[in-house]
Amino acid sequence: MSGSWFWLVRFSRRLLVRASFYAAFAVLAALAAVWFAPLVPRELAERLGGEAVEGVLTALASSMLAVATFSLSAMVVAYTAAAAQMTPRAASFVTDDSATQGALATFVGAFLFTIVALVALGANYYGEEGRTILFLATLIMIGLVAVRLVVWIDRVSRLAQHGHILLQIEEAARAAMKARHGRRFLGGKRLETPTAGGDAVVSTETGYVANIDPTKLQEIAVRADAIIEVLASPGDFVVRGAPVLNVVGAKLSDEDRAAACGAFSFRHARTIEQDPLYAMQILSEVGARALSPGVNDPGTAILVVDSAFRVLEEWIIETEEGDPAECSTCDRIRAYDLDGCALIAQSIGEVGRYGAADVAVAVKVQEALRALSAKRSGGLAVCASQQGAIALARAEHALPLEFDRERVRAAAAKGA
Known part of the structure; x- marks a missing residue:
């Protein structure tokens, strides 16, 4: 926007x-x-x-x-x-x-x-x-x-109430996912790796990227007859002088360079609107606090896993429907896709780390990761399987009783 x-x-x-x-x-x-x-x-x-x-x-x-x-x-x-x-x-x-x-x-x-x-x-x-x-x-x-x-x-x-606030966080994460998917790659095309030899545009501020205006970048790219590769995504922490854009095919004037920097909005803290990863991290923080010795509430951690799973499941369904139609007005923009592996690792994976010593939480994490890996083939299934293996290793190390470790192993192996 x-x-x-x-x-x-x-x-x-x-x-x-x-x-x-x-x-x-x-x-x-x-x-x-x-x-x-x-x-x-x-x-x-x-x-x-x-x-x-x-x-x-x-x-x-x-x-x-x-x-x-x-x-x-x-x-x-x-x-x-x-x-x-x-x-x-x-x-x-x-x-x-x-x-x-x-x-x-x-x-x-x-x-x-x-x-x-x-x-x-x-x-x-x-x-x-x-x-x-x-x-x-x-x-x-x-x-x-x-x-x-x-x-x-x-x-x-x-x-x-924990359930009420968790529901609000889940809805915010779902809305951020929809907004990100609706304007995937900022309305342009996927960026795999930056092109070598481009003209780098560096940030003039330090902070978290809160918003990127692709329309302004498209206007600059058309005016310069160039392709603009966006190197920073919403939620990234950028320091002053770090490259945020890579301009291919032309060298921007000082005025266009300043306008390109103005397409980025920075804040001192992350925002959820275009940063679904931040919402998933908030969910994992709730689970971590629930599993702390001072709170000791594994039930809330299990609810966190349920919320994270529903958000990830909906995102998988939307991505399986294919990439949204490319925006003809942003055809000169290249941007990174949302990192699905990071979404899994920093939500359910983090709960698995903090809840490794609780057999109920460890079993729930295995069930959720196994279900995610079954819903999608390819890279995302591999990421879910990897996180399941990491969570299993942590539970093996943290659980003192062999009986509890067998329960977690059984949950990890079910359906395999």
Whole structure:
């Protein structure tokens, strides 16, 4: 995606943005009541334009402040618990949860709506007709708050549960996989090895590659009549001065070289949107924390293996359908494919490393890797088999009882 769109998407997911939007809309709704006052029938204004609205607004204001404070406290507690029991990377899914952000934004917006409306009432801003519109708007606001409160009660009961957060990580990994597969090789063609003798473009920043704009690179390649090979992928850590592009067939001008560097967006930490490997690593971190002596929760590690397997299985099915149609507008781009072996090794393989001393986890890892190797022939099956052999060797070394080692061997040999 383009760099501007990438940063806009990232910014829109912050709690500040949604809360500010709801608050601005609520303030506008409170002040806009006078605009619709001429549309109110006189009979309705006499019935609803009295003092009742002020009492309702006062009660709503006092309750919304308490509810918003409680909701924020619940989110902080859930974030702290997730960071302590799972991993800080997994805890970020608590604050990024759309239902949580929507609830907090609704409560803050309702509070500001009532405050602004009460101030306007005190200043005699509304006539009878305006007070009628305000009364109806208050009823709508109460309905929105009631619905959001019910949804929030259901969500807060699951906010810090391991299964709920694992599901969110799994969905994020699946979405990143789909995004990467939908624009495979950045919409161009596969890059196997860089061409020797090309014009290297080096990075002007140090950080993790968060986004690459292939459209901008294609424009530069067309203008220079060249082929651009992308040497860095989303999620790679790049230092200043390291080559990120290899230009074949031409030498870029200083202006095009600066524009090519501008096609890369860097961040101080990795992001999931175009980096499915990072999502799989977060899953393995959750499994590692669950298997630590302080937590000792092999059940969560088994759930991690299940989540990783489902994501990998779906990715295998999509890749078996063949490469997506090449984008005619990006025919001058060459980029690396997603490393399937790394996906397996840094998810299920890592859980196998940390869970080698637990027979239940070791058996689950063998079952998952055996199933993956059976679903695909070629290089990916070899990678899954290799990881299975490594996990088996670790379990052989870590398990003290021969009976447990036999169980793991049997799981590894089943179906072979």
